[in-house]
Amino acid sequence: MTAALRGGGAGDVTVTGLRYEPVGTGQMGSSYRFHLEYAGDGAAAPAPRTVVVKMGAGDPASRDVVRRGYRNEVGFYARLAASVQIRVPRCWQAAISADSRLFTLVLADAHPARAGSQEAGCDVEQAADAVRNLAGLHAPFWNSALLDAESSWLERSDDAARAFMGELHVAATAEFVERYRTRLEPADADTLRRAAALTYRWQVACESPYSLLHGDYRLDNLLFPADGPGVCAVDWQTLSIGLPARDLAYFLATALPSDERRAHEADLVASYHRRLVELGVTGYSAADCFTDYRRGMLHGPLITVLGCVYATAVRTDSSDRMFLSMARGACAAIRHLDSLELVASGS
Known part of the structure; x- marks a missing residue:
């Protein structure tokens, strides 16, 4: 020591x-x-x-x-x-x-800061703090060739990896839907299946712009101070390179109740975008940011389903509630924002 x-x-x-x-x-x-x-x-x-x-x-x-x-x-x-x-x-x-x-x-040691809770969710002020903090990850390596220097340990997906991930997601989704068949609404089960079927096309569509992705930027991986802003991000095992708005969409879909997300997401995405600009990102409009946010929503089903089906920890009632909460939030956002249609059309 x-x-x-x-x-x-x-x-x-x-x-x-x-x-x-x-x-x-x-x-x-x-x-x-x-x-x-x-x-x-x-x-x-x-x-x-x-x-x-x-x-x-x-x-x-x-x-x-x-x-x-x-x-x-x-x-x-x-x-x-x-x-x-x-x-x-x-x-x-x-x-x-x-x-x-x-x-x-x-x-x-971040004590006395406390980890967020997927089940409990967060309020809009905490969400605003988290999305502005997230921009601080994405902006410094926005479309940056400096990431090429990390290729020995930070892998980028190629076509074979994207195809494999698509097949894995389809298989895992079938298991997820079967596991929770009595607790999933038919509409959510359908959205999960359709999202999985689009995984390969979605990954191809999410190649630009690119930056560092946390990959699992959600409440359980954030430490909130007792009072005021200052959230801190931990657990970087899922670090990757990809469309920055994947982190943004995944967070907002799983952190806020659906009605709260619908009411505040335009302002929250705009706050994230303003922070990107403050940190030096250029040539990326607020409209492009919101479109990428819609496209990035498919990150939610991918991480939720794979995290559930391939988890190494013992399954518990608490983990079931967490994964179901995340799936429901992601599916509701995908339908509200017509994300499947956006990806399928190649827009």
């Missing part, structure tokens, strides 16, 4: 004692809060009194499925976090093994 903090810029500190307890319920890793003791009279700023340590979970030999996520998260903190404007925890250390099965992140 001494080496991690010194390497991260905490100065000439020496950790002499620590205790820790588990925090969160991560499905791809384990997180712990470490309470630190220092030599001398105490830690000099900026050395922290507590940090959160995140690492791999389960048998290292069986982590092939999740090691890409490990690589993405460590790569983000080690190589990209300093270049974006989105609020993220300070990273004191980001380390990963050569085979990507073992990793360690030492992060600033």
